[in-house]
Amino acid sequence: MNLPVVWLPEAVAELKEAAAWYSNVRPELGIRFAQAIDATMENISANPLLFAVADRNRRRAGVRRFPYGIFFIDEPNRIVVIACFHGKRNPRHWKTRPSNPS
Template sequence: MVYKLNLKTEAKTDIIDGFYWYERKSEGLGSRFVHAVEETLNHINKYPLHFQVKYNNFRQGIIEKFPFVIIYRIFDDEIIVFAVFPTKVNPKKKPQ
């Protein structure tokens, strides 16, 4: 089945914020972060059931080499990404 991948505005903002945060730490690190996010999104789009359900039918795609997860849900033929969430933040702040 082919799924349509849809990122909520909040998820796009999370990616941009992550880019700038990492870029301030080290030039080029922000770009590597975005590349890792894109790779994980591509994997989610190809294999949306790969990552397990964590809560309320939300799944968490793990971003390699960065302490972030992509929080998404599957609706029929669409994958909606709600957040790109740092794992070091209080988990109670995750989208519910």
């Protein structure tokens, strides 16, 4: 059973920023990034417990072929994505985020 996914606004903004950056480098790279994100989200939704705990109850799923991680919380009835984060950025930004969308 795939769980529904809810994105925090900050995570959506990060995803859009990354997608725009890759599209500006090369349009087909932006498409590949979007496909990699989609595949990662499918895996998270289907099997959230397969991914390692990164901080407290927050898990991280790597995005294949891109230096990004999807940080999320697996709740009983949904997945809450708290960050779409480049691996070289300071993790303090996503670690201070609330775990529940308003």
